[in-house]
Amino acid sequence: MILGLCGSPRAKTTEYALREALRMLEERGFETVYWGVRGKRIGFCTHCDHCLKGEGCIQRDDVQDLYPLLEEAEGLVIATPVYNGAVSAQVKAVMDRTRALLAKDPAALRGKTGMAIAVGGDRSGGQELAIQQIITYYTLNGVLTVSGGAFGANIGAAFWSKDTLEGVMEDDEGLRSLRKTVRRFAEHVEERRKLREDG
Numbered sequence: 001m002i003l004g005l006c007g008s009p010r011a012k013t014t015e016y017a018l019r020e021a022l023r024m025l026e027e028r029g030f031e032t033v034y035w036g037v038r039g040k041r042i043g044f045c046t047h048c049d050h051c052l053k054g055e056g057c058i059q060r061d062d063v064q065d066l067y068p069l070l071e072e073a074e075g076l077v078i079a080t081p082v083y084n085g086a087v088s089a090q091v092k093a094v095m096d097r098t099r100a101l102l103a104k105d106p107a108a109l110r111g112k113t114g115m116a117i118a119v120g121g122d123r124s125g126g127q128e129l130a131i132q133q134i135i136t137y138y139t140l141n142g143v144l145t146v147s148g149g150a151f152g153a154n155i156g157a158a159f160w161s162k163d164t165l166e167g168v169m170e171d172d173e174g175l176r177s178l179r180k181t182v183r184r185f186a187e188h189v190e191e192r193r194k195l196r197e198d199g
């Protein structure tokens with residue numbers, strides 16, 4: 001299963017880009033699950049260290065539903081709107097809250113495939129830094145990151161929305177970066193699956 005995590009509080013441009021990615025993956029035969037922060041109760045990590053006892057997070061909010069999905073997924077697609085040149089606060093909160101999952105099992109995310117999508121209102125609004133933050137999170141936790149490669153998707157999928165749904169839908173370069181990244185992501189998940197099957 002591929003887990004798509006949407007970090008926007010709105011059902012707009014980031015959700016559109018992520019759903020496009022999941023649709024492309026479904027076309028390739030993958031099962032996908034969408035989990036978005038919109039309307040969810042998501043507390044900040046308070047560094048209470050309860051999770052270090054290995055009993056999960058003490059906060060009984062909507063992030064509890066995400067933990068099993070993260071564990072089950074073969075691949076992660078994290079999509080964020082660009083806020084102040086970075087990931088949204090919601091994405092950051094979710095990343096921080098996965099400390100509870102990783103405290104229980106440091107290998108919980110290890111070896112999964114990861115890709116990132118960033119949607120900014122401006123052409124150079126910080127998409128690359130937002131993607132880089134997601135890549136850093138992946139690196140920290142043993143997720144193997146793929147991009148779409150040179151000539152259009154160097155570190156992942158980046159969109160210029162002009163703050164509108166039409167903007168993101170008409171962003172041909174953004175869609176190209178998404179297609180390229182999804183292709184490599186799909187190939188990587190399949191390669192990893194084959195390696196597991198071959199023992």
Ligand SMILES: Cc1cc2nc3c(=O)[nH]c(=O)nc-3n(C[C@H](O)[C@H](O)[C@H](O)COP(=O)(O)O)c2cc1C
Pocket residue numbers: 008009010011012013014015081082083084085086119120121122123124125126161162163164
């Ligand atoms: C608090 C806030 C900060 C933002 N900061 C940036 C920014 O630094 N760079 C940028 O390109 N767009 C910025 N935007 C615009 C959004 O990234 C853009 O409208 C995006 O398409 C919104 O995604 P959504 O439609 O999924 O909510 C910001 C929007 C908000 C609400």
